[in-house]
Amino acid sequence: MKEIVVISGKGGTGKTSLAASLAFLSGDEAIIADCDVDAADMHLLLSPDFAHKEDFFSGQQAIIDKQVCTLCGLCMEKCRFNAIETKGSEYFVKPIDCEGCGYCARICPVEAISMTDQCAGEFYISKTRINNTLVHARLAPGAENSGKLVAKVKKEARNLAEEENKKYVIADGSPGIGCPVISSLSGADFVLMVTEPSLSGLHDLKRVYQLVRKFDINASCIINKYDINPEITGRIMDFIQSESIVHLCNIPYSKVFTEAITAGLTVLENGHTEIEELIRDAWEKIKKNVNDKNK
Amino acid sequence: MKIAIASGKGGTGKTTLATNLAAYLSDKRDIILADLDVEEPNSGLFIRAGKIFEEIKYKMIPGWVEEDCTFCGICQNVCNFNAILNLGNQILVYPELCHSCYACSELCPKGALPMKHQRMGVLSHYRNGNINFVESHLDIGQEQSVPLIEQTLKYIDSICRKDSIVILDSPPGTSCPVIEATKDADMVILVTEPTPFGLHDLKLAVETMMTIGKDFVVVVNRYGTGNADVEEYCRGNNIRIIASIPDSRQVAELYSRGELAYDKIDDFRRSLDRIKEAIPGN
Numbered sequence: 001m002k003e004i005v006v007i008s009g010k011g012g013t014g015k016t017s018l019a020a021s022l023a024f025l026s027g028d029e030a031i032i033a034d035c036d037v038d039a040a041d042m043h044l045l046l047s048p049d050f051a052h053k054e055d056f057f058s059g060q061q062a063i064i065d066k067q068v069c070t071l072c073g074l075c076m077e078k079c080r081f082n083a084i085e086t087k088g089s090e091y092f093v094k095p096i097d098c099e100g101c102g103y104c105a106r107i108c109p110v111e112a113i114s115m116t117d118q119c120a121g122e123f124y125i126s127k128t129r130i131n132n133t134l135v136h137a138r139l140a141p142g143a144e145n146s147g148k149l150v151a152k153v154k155k156e157a158r159n160l161a162e163e164e165n166k167k168y169v170i171a172d173g174s175p176g177i178g179c180p181v182i183s184s185l186s187g188a189d190f191v192l193m194v195t196e197p198s199l200s201g202l203h204d205l206k207r208v209y210q211l212v213r214k215f216d217i218n219a220s221c222i223i224n225k226y227d228i229n230p231e232i233t234g235r236i237m238d239f240i241q242s243e244s245i246v247h248l249c250n251i252p253y254s255k256v257f258t259e260a261i262t263a264g265l266t267v268l269e270n271g272h273t274e275i276e277e278l279i280r281d282a283w284e285k286i287k288k289n290v291n292d293k294n295k
Numbered sequence: 296m297k298i299a300i301a302s303g304k305g306g307t308g309k310t311t312l313a314t315n316l317a318a319y320l321s322d323k324r325d326i327i328l329a330d331l332d333v334e335e336p337n338s339g340l341f342i343r344a345g346k347i348f349e350e351i352k353y354k355m356i357p358g359w360v361e362e363d364c365t366f367c368g369i370c371q372n373v374c375n376f377n378a379i380l381n382l383g384n385q386i387l388v389y390p391e392l393c394h395s396c397y398a399c400s401e402l403c404p405k406g407a408l409p410m411k412h413q414r415m416g417v418l419s420h421y422r423n424g425n426i427n428f429v430e431s432h433l434d435i436g437q438e439q440s441v442p443l444i445e446q447t448l449k450y451i452d453s454i455c456r457k458d459s460i461v462i463l464d465s466p467p468g469t470s471c472p473v474i475e476a477t478k479d480a481d482m483v484i485l486v487t488e489p490t491p492f493g494l495h496d497l498k499l500a501v502e503t504m505m506t507i508g509k510d511f512v513v514v515v516n517r518y519g520t521g522n523a524d525v526e527e528y529c530r531g532n533n534i535r536i537i538a539s540i541p542d543s544r545q546v547a548e549l550y551s552r553g554e555l556a557y558d559k560i561d562d563f564r565r566s567l568d569r570i571k572e573a574i575p576g577n
Contacts, residue, residue, distance in 0.1 A: 010337070011467050038467070038468035080397055096507050101396030139469060141505070142469065142503045142506045175306075175468075177435060178334045178433065178439065198550055199337075207335060214435070214436055228547055253547075262520075
């Protein structure tokens, strides 16, 4: 089983549209994982059935029992996150600021503070309309630990792929370079970086590629909207050549991406043959590279 | 006046709006533009200004002092983040898991885990006329962006004058980094686009703002593409759309070159006029 992760550094480059297209092309050869748990959108194109659903618990939060509290103020003094406030003659925890470290609960002289487990989101395993399995999740608004939820999505997808003898896990990663992306990349066999020819796109591609290199994963690249700025497309091409990144294709700026999203379809199902061929060809190249690596 | 520009979905135009709005308002006001997307900061590509200050930013983590340690294991027990491992003859600290709560350090009976500085990124401050631009870059491989966002906001408070307008270009998403970036703002603008992705992620961002009890308004970018569902959702939920910026390949091309659009495209400037009217006190 090979794990292919689609990332972008910068948001809005077409990452999810392309990940969903690969999901469409791989059919029942792959388990699909939506690791962009902060803003998971893949389900909008794949119409999953949410057949299996469970709560995801992660992290804790402090609660002060006012009956027991003696107002000594030690918790507020020790909290590094300014999460404990006093109002009138009461101390209370600000949930948004509480990191769940439990320091206050440990040092409270009268044990007035307890830690409660937090429901940080929901986790799903679904069949999609194209009959593959999608592992996805929804982070509770403002919750922490999205990296851990990503890790759970990936682990579950990997287990399913092993059990059902699938060839691939295809994961839609998250934007940025921080904890959710690091979680998305760990254990991957092959990375597809989706970029666009803007100064931001190039800047973010270079940063996210530095992260990919730390993981020592083979990388490939698709330049979306390549005709928006031919000069920067050239600079991206130079960059990926100098780093020996596999160049998969350049896709022209096209309304077909928005139209497909609006119709709830992948870009392969919208009757635009030029783009369809580019993506089909890219998928063949990905398969070849992923499988070559093992030889 | 602190205005945070945020969105659930990436690539909806936060940076485009933040940089153009900053430049547009700077003809009359002192502006501080801050890029809080410390993982992938891009605002700096659009602002031509000279660097006047740079500082390495650190977070605090425990450092083990072998001579003083008795391997009692309290440090490991009190760490809620599994950042400390007591091997019996060695204490391992995992900096990337550490949340800098100080529990291990302060509860160690022998003081064998004093806190020490660990580099997490670099903050830079640029200035050009009325525009102050502040950005921080998270070091590659660092997992937690929140402490760097927090320190960047502290720096902004230290340079902020009473009459300054602060524009915060926030990170995408709906989790801790966005909350850190928006929680102290006087006004939150959620940027979205009129597609099912835009709508879905807008709803998440709205939920996040309601969770932290923040008022917000919406700007619809790339107006004219997709469908009318975002408008209908906002109307149905009494959410105010303060401006709709028409879809334009020309704006995308200017963006790609790192150029501002408000001084070149009339439609875009008119949208900023409407956003300005919605800012209290303007």
